Amino acid sequence: SAVISQKPSRDICQRGTSLTIQCQVDSQVTMMFWYRQQPGQSLTLIATANQGSEATYESGFVIDKFPISRPNLTFSTLTVSNMSPEDSSIYLCSVRKGYTGELFFGEGSRLTVL
Amino acid sequence: GIQVEQSPPDLILQEGANSTLRCNFSDSVNNLQWFHQNPWGQLINLFYIPSGTKQNGRLSATTVATERYSLLYISSSQTTDSGVYFCAVARGRGGANNLFFGTGTRLTVIP
Numbered sequence: 001s002a003v004i005s006q007k008p009s010r011d012i013c014q015r016g017t018s019l020t021i022q023c024q025v026d027s028q029v030t031m032m033f034w035y036r037q038q039p040g041q042s043l044t045l046i047a048t049a050n051q052g053s054e055a056t057y058e059s060g061f062v063i064d065k066f067p068i069s070r071p072n073l074t075f076s077t078l079t080v081s082n083m084s085p086e087d088s089s090i091y092l093c094s095v096r097k098g099y100t101g102e103l104f105f106g107e108g109s110r111l112t113v114l
Numbered sequence: 115g116i117q118v119e120q121s122p123p124d125l126i127l128q129e130g131a132n133s134t135l136r137c138n139f140s141d142s143v144n145n146l147q148w149f150h151q152n153p154w155g156q157l158i159n160l161f162y163i164p165s166g167t168k169q170n171g172r173l174s175a176t177t178v179a180t181e182r183y184s185l186l187y188i189s190s191s192q193t194t195d196s197g198v199y200f201c202a203v204a205r206g207r208g209g210a211n212n213l214f215f216g217t218g219t220r221l222t223v224i225p
Contacts, residue, residue, distance in 0.1 A: 037155075041217075042200065042217050043157075044215075045212050058212070090155050092157065094213075101145050102145075102162040103147065104159060107155070108155045
């Protein structure tokens with residue numbers, strides 16, 4: 001398994017502001033991902049955080065709105081920029097460990113935008 | 115992408131009852147996982163089970179990859195089992211980047 005810590009665990013933000021979410025893993029991992037879960041919905045992949053290069057974004061998500069950093073193999077950040085109420089969601093960091101490709105998730109960051 | 119359907123969408127159980135949750139998927143997969151999302155939003159890994167059967171305490175899971183479905187069994191349910199159960203699948207050896215999630219089954223266990 002993996003110990004994955006996210007900060008903040010929850011926050012309430014004003015429209016138009018930006019928030020950066022941090023993800024720290026207890027060991028080096030090759031693959032780190034960011035997911036979004038809108039209220040009452042399932043999880044959707046935002047992007048793959050690549051160490052040493054730009055993140056790979058899924059359809060419907062862009063770097064200007066969700067800039068991602070991955071400075072090393074244990075840490076990543078996701079910024080939600082110029083927030084609107086539609087960005088109110090749980091944002092989850094995920095890592096792939098072991099040869100099987102099993103994914104493990106952090107505790108999530110619950111974001112409410114007023 | 116791969117379509118993942120879970121049933122039932124909602125389930126209410128009396129404490130001590132047993133239940134079966136189903137996950138159907140539209141294509142062949144190399145990765146299938148079951149998760150439990152607790153009321154605080156945390157996703158807890160239950161099983162990594164692209165094929166075969168596994169058991170962990172009161173929970174067990176079976177995946178029949180050739181028929182594109184997986185089942186999660188919960189026996190002697192407890193109130194702490196409440197939450198949303200997600201099935202997620204991916205293609206690609208070693209686990210593809212994109213894990214496709216089903217819409218979940220919301221389980222409520224009442225005392």
